[in-house]
Amino acid sequence: MDKIYIKNLEFIGNHGVFAEEKFLQQKFIISIEMETCTRKAGVNDDLNHSTHYGFVSDDVKKVFFSKSFDLIEALAEAIAKEILIKYSLIKNVTVKIKKPWAPIKKHFDYVAVEISRSRNISYLSIGTNIGDLKFNLDTAISHISNLENTQVIKVSNFLETEPFGDIIQDNFLNACLKIETLFTPEELLEKLLDIEIIMGRVREIKWGPRVIDIDILLFNNLIVEEENLAIPHPWMCERSFVLDPLNEIAPNVIHPLENKYISTLKRILDKSL
Known part of the structure; x- marks a missing residue:
């Protein structure tokens, strides 16, 4: 620079x-x-x-x-x-x-x-499997775009996927976002949790049904390890419902721990399935 x-x-x-x-x-x-x-x-x-x-x-x-x-x-x-x-x-x-x-x-x-x-670049994952799924994702994106000093730069296509884990529940609709923000990772997490609460998210069953789930996948090239926040997201490389939409909007972004392109991580995961 x-x-x-x-x-x-x-x-x-x-x-x-x-x-x-x-x-x-x-x-x-x-x-x-x-x-x-x-x-x-x-x-x-x-x-x-x-x-x-x-x-x-x-x-x-x-x-x-x-x-x-x-x-x-x-x-x-x-x-x-x-x-x-x-x-x-x-x-x-x-x-x-x-x-x-x-x-x-x-x-x-x-x-x-x-x-x-x-001026920070972050990638988010959003998902829902309760109610009007498209409306839920659109609403979450609207809330995120309305955050102070935050702009949604890219949105992937919405992807329907089977639920992760052993809980019997409806399929999810997922997407990934690229945003630009002046918030720190901790500040951004607080704002995203507020959005989940506003939209009616209730945390009762781990990996269970949810009206909205918003996760921070990447934040610049930072590695964050705190009690309530880990960046990059610990399980993102194991989940097609994350890597597929993320690869759509950020194939050439490098995972700071794996030191591989998102597109490479997607190919590795696809071969393992």
Whole structure:
């Protein structure tokens, strides 16, 4: 990735936890590092293929003066979010905010917060076998597309499959989605669980009937191992109802643990069945 830098923008503002910080103005120094691709802009000498650092600077100023933030952490988050939402060519942004006049009764140069935020790509699996199956999938997709700072990029065809496991139940209708989001994996999981609850999901029997099931399959190339979240999804390589629709929209995506294309994993699973 190429980078565009804006170093040491200076503003005087009223950000801070203490009352005197809200009243007495302080200096804040803000630097921005944006990861993008400048190749097309450089070859064509055309700003339309790059990001105007002057406009970004204006937006940083707008966010800075939009309210009085208690924490520079919150100010940094607001700036990063504004840049990622407004400038589609920026894939990752790092925001560093220095506070040289912080209320510390010691000699120091400055205190600072630095955060990095990104435009994330995730692949989801959705399935249902209760009620109007097509309506359920369409409704789930609509809820996902309405999540804040989240966009559904691709949707596979809907695939009818036999149920997984030993429980006697109706066939499922399944699909996979590619989304772009500013959420972290943990934040995205929380939002998806909320959608399941809104749609009436009740967790009574493992692998049993469900009005909707939404799983995170992949998230960028991250490997996540937490108590309630594992990415890549632990069983995705063993399930045709996942790999078939996922291969339709992401055949050349690489599984970060298996180190194989999704299309390759599908061929391996097909041969084993």
